[in-house]
Amino acid sequence: MLRLSRRLIFILVLVLLISCNAELDKRADNIEQIKDETDYSLKGRAVYGPGEIYSGVLNPIEIKEIIVANTEDQHYNYVQISGLKDKVVEERINRDIKKRFDELMNYTEFKKPMPFRGAQIFMQEDTKVYGANLSIYTAFNYNNVLSLVAYVSINLENPLNGYKYMYMTDSLNFDLNTGEQFSLEDVFVNDVDALEIVNRGIYEDINSLKGFHHVDGFSYYDLVSPFKGIKHGQRFFLTPNGINIVIDYNNPEFNVDFASTVMEIPYSSCRGSIAITERFYNEDVNLYTVEATEKCLFVSYSGKRKYEYYNSDNANTFWDASIGYPEDLSEHLLEEIKAHRFKQEAYVLDSANAEALNYVEQRINVQQAGRYLNVSCHVYFNSSNEYQWQEDYYVYSENGELLSIKDIFAADYDYLPIIREGLEKAIKEYRLTDGPEADALLQELNFGIYDTYITFITKPYEWRTGSKHPISFQIQYKDIGYDNLLVF
Amino acid sequence: MRKTAILLLFVMILTSILTGCGEKGLSFTLESYPRVDGSTVTIPLSEAMAARLTGLDIEEVRPYILHNKTHEAYVNLIDNNADIIFVTSPSEEELALAEEKGITLEVVPIVSEAFVFLTHSENPVKGLSYDEIRQIYAGKITNWSEVGGPDVPIIAYQRPINSGSQTGFLDLVMKDIEPMAAPTEKVIAGMGGLIDAIAAYKNDESGLGYSYYYFVVDMWGNEAVKLLEVDGIYPDKKTIRTGQYPIKTAYYAVLRSDEPKNSPARKLLEWILSEEGQQLAEDTGYVKIK
Known part of the structure; x- marks a missing residue:
């Protein structure tokens, strides 16, 4: 019995050590993952400041709207592009758009709760979805960059909590040269700290919106804890007016209730730091089956x-x-x-x-x-x-x-x-x-x-x-x- | 004897494994977790607690934690739609509502908080007395030179009426004194019109602002902001926790007094007051209560 118990103790100690080491390995993996995220390599050409964007050349692609549902309660649509010479790149972009559309459909079909704080509370068995929308559309289509925005909204009703409207924003930012999606850092020249610039914009916006609406604020842009700064992977999209930062459940310092919000940083607020044109556009290289013929001057309607x-x-x-x-x-x-x-x-x-x-x-x-x-x-x-x-x-x-x-x-x-x-x-x-x-x-x-x-x-x-x-x-x-x- | 020792060791090891290498005591599933509610400011604490005690990632528990803001949280507690709430102290209205419904509230401070004053880091003034602050905001002291600083006017910023910080300012600082009119600025309102709004704090040598310690101390971009001593005491975690810093408050856990002994809500309260719970609160950015 004693011998058996000793063996048992040995096995248990071994299990304990393995389980604790596994936990440590997991933490080590996490640390590695965090390190990788901070070591992001910029896409496209290296661009050094000063870099500006005042206008854009319209990408001569066809953007076709695919309407999946259009009823009184539901509207689902996404886009597919054509007109790139490189069909592999074109297919890759279309595949990524469709994939994102399918992922987001999970929210409209009630298969997944939107990841907002407390959203699960409204998703009881007897909750009804009585209206849902998912729309992916073009926000920026210039200088070989395609920026798409996805808006997803659902109206819920359940007997306990009544009605609830939830609204989320997603985005896809494509480099049309490669079909790859790029990050916020790629919008900026290599020799500036992109996140620092955006953080400064958000910080000023927090203050100008009479920030620190803490304890129980009333702004749409409520802080629940000190703003610590955005990180690599921040959700964003471009428009001709500027860089739009999506503030949602990925920015837990903010209390956005059940609706994402967007903060626009005009290009004019980032003087000398914007690399979009130089990084992605080359006027001597035509990526398209037809020549680009239209241009647009970028007008800033916001900013400080x-x-x-x-x-x-x-x-x-x-x-x-x-x-x-x-x-x-x-x-x-x-x-x-x-x-x-x-x-x-x-x-x-x-x-x-x-x-x-x-x-x-x-x-x-x-x-x-x-x-x-x-x-x-x-x-x-x-x-x-x-x-x-x-x-x-x-x-x-x-x-x-x-x-x-x-x-x-x-x-x-x-x-x-x-x-x-x-x-x-x-x-x-x-x-x-x-x-x-x-x-x-x-x-x-x-x-x-x-x-x-x-x-x-x-x-x-x-x-x-x-x-x-x-x-x-x-x-x-x-x-x-x-x-x-x-x-x- | 040896058998008993072996058995004891076996139980200890098994307990260690089941509780995750000795890191956890109390644990819940999402289903067994008490119904919580609270103020906006305690959301991070609430989420961190739920994550720790369910063993899930914070992103996983976030959709399950809903804070409906202070007043609604009190109403939910009183109406038995919440088991425990994490809030600022109850208002007269909330106490009256509880009394009207025959409910006694147990209000337990769980983390410390302080009301702090801030200015530009290059302002040579190190601190103000409590009385000087009140006189500044009453409009009686108007120049930094009157409190040992440069000869520049004091622009004493305030916060919008009904915001948490303005309520704190009136309750904890001004009390019976009427503050002067706040500086205002034009802002765009709906339909593109301009309205007067309480001016936001501008961090220059004239500016004097206020906030809660929790929001200022780790705020990105606040490197050029300096916290002021009050009555010679600088606000930091130690002076706030010990009560040396004079403008102190707290965030509270509130339960109905009829909440059964050993209920999940009471266990949760006990845990947040434990060393582990307090350490979690500090790691989440709050100041320990003890």
């Missing part, structure tokens, strides 16, 4: 902005004015923009009977468009018997110089005919054939530059007695010809 707000209620007139501009706008430009405000104010006072003026609303907005700054000044004012709408646009170069219309066209390009044609077409469309003369309006045209077009605005025209507003029209860059433009 400042606002100045002016209102007054003098006598009978209520003035409501604001200026919104990027936080890093130079003092010189800010002064210029304020001067535009005063000029427009003076115009209002000149145009209307000051005593009869009731209401003036003036909105001035400064935004980055490619390497330029667009300043739009909109003013609306009315009195008891007339109202007027006016728009003034100004475009500044990156050096802070005010551009005239000729500055955006190649020196040898005669731009007047296409502008006249656009204006005459607008006059026709507005049915103003008996009204203004194109020649007269052409003399005082304003312009602003946007993603795929230039917008032109005339001075206010009296459409009917007591009502004045400008005529606007747009001309697409592709109709002008990219070689005739200096904005790209």
Whole structure:
């Protein structure tokens, strides 16, 4: 018995040691895994700063939407691409998209709970799914990069907890040269700490959203613990405006409830650090079965902005004015923009009977468009018997110089005919054939530059007695010809 | 005698194996784990406890842990829809609700917390007295030079009304004193309009802000932020735990007093107060209670 017990003890001790060593090995494996994650090798060409992205060349691929279900309660779709010369790469991309679609379908079909905090609580046996959507669509398709976003949402109902809506965001970022998916770090030049740049953006966003909404916050962007910084593998997608960081259950410092949220970092906030074009694009190499023919100027609608707000209620007139501009706008430009405000104010006072003026609303907005700054000044004012709408646009170069219309066209390009044609077409469309003369309006045209077009605005025209507003029209860059433009 | 010793050894080894090399005492399955609820700030603690005590990864337990925020957690506890909650201290309203339903609450502090004041790391002011802080926020002290600093105005930032930190600021610091109007800034509201909002803390030499220690101490990007001594005591884990740091609070576990002895909820409470539980709390970023 004693001998048997000794053997038994020996075996048990051995089992104990093996089991403890196995645990240690597992931990060692984990450490190795963590090490691997931090030793990420950047994809594509090595790119060193400064790197910028102001515009993109549209990838000439066909993106076909595959609708799997489209009923009152369900909508499922994904995309498949064609048009790459390398069919192996094309198939790889399509396979990866379909695979991700199938994986995400598990959430819509209730096979898996969305990995949000507490989601399982809502997934009881008697829970019903009464609405589900899964949509994969294109967010960015330029410079040999294809960035896709997947939105998944489900509406649940169970007797204990009632209704619950859950919403998650996933993404796929493809290098069309290889069909490989790339990481957030690949968006940045090799000689910067990409995660540090993004972390700085998130940190500032936390603060600007009146951060530290702790204990019981109320923002959509609630912290449950100190933000420790994102890591390799952070979910993201690109748009022409910037880098979109998906904040969800993979960022446990944030309490997102049951819906992922997206924080956009404009390219203009990462000056000198963006490597997309240089890493993935080579204008001498055509990856596609047809030539790329379209370009797009990237316009930033977000980023860190400042606002100045002016209102007054003098006598009978209520003035409501604001200026919104990027936080890093130079003092010189800010002064210029304020001067535009005063000029427009003076115009209002000149145009209307000051005593009869009731209401003036003036909105001035400064935004980055490619390497330029667009300043739009909109003013609306009315009195008891007339109202007027006016728009003034100004475009500044990156050096802070005010551009005239000729500055955006190649020196040898005669731009007047296409502008006249656009204006005459607008006059026709507005049915103003008996009204203004194109020649007269052409003399005082304003312009602003946007993603795929230039917008032109005339001075206010009296459409009917007591009502004045400008005529606007747009001309697409592709109709002008990219070689005739200096904005790209 | 020898047989007994062998048997004892056998039991010890078997216990060690079953409990995972002596690392665990209490254990649960996801099914046997008590129904928990709580404040947002205690989510990481709750998840870490559940992971430790079920032997699962934190990502695996996360979908099973739902904190419905403080007030709803109290309501759920009182209505017997939760067995134990991890929260800030009960409000008058919550105590009244419990009384109305004939429930007595057991409120047990489980981790320490402190209310801290912060400024730019290059601000030469090392600390403020409790009274100076109250006078600054009452608008009576307005320049850093009045508290031994440079001749620059103090911009005393506040937090949005009803946020946890603003409630803490009013309850733990200002108490009977009305704070001055908070600095505001224009922010975009719905439909693109601009509204006045409580200005967010800006870390420059003028700025004075506040938060809970837990959120500041390991925050990414806070390397240029300095915590201020209060009444000569610097807030750190030791001074907060021992109560030397004067503006102290806690997060609590709350149970119904009729919760049976040895119930899973009571065992969980006992465990979090154990050395192992307190160490887990500290590893998760909180300050031990003892």
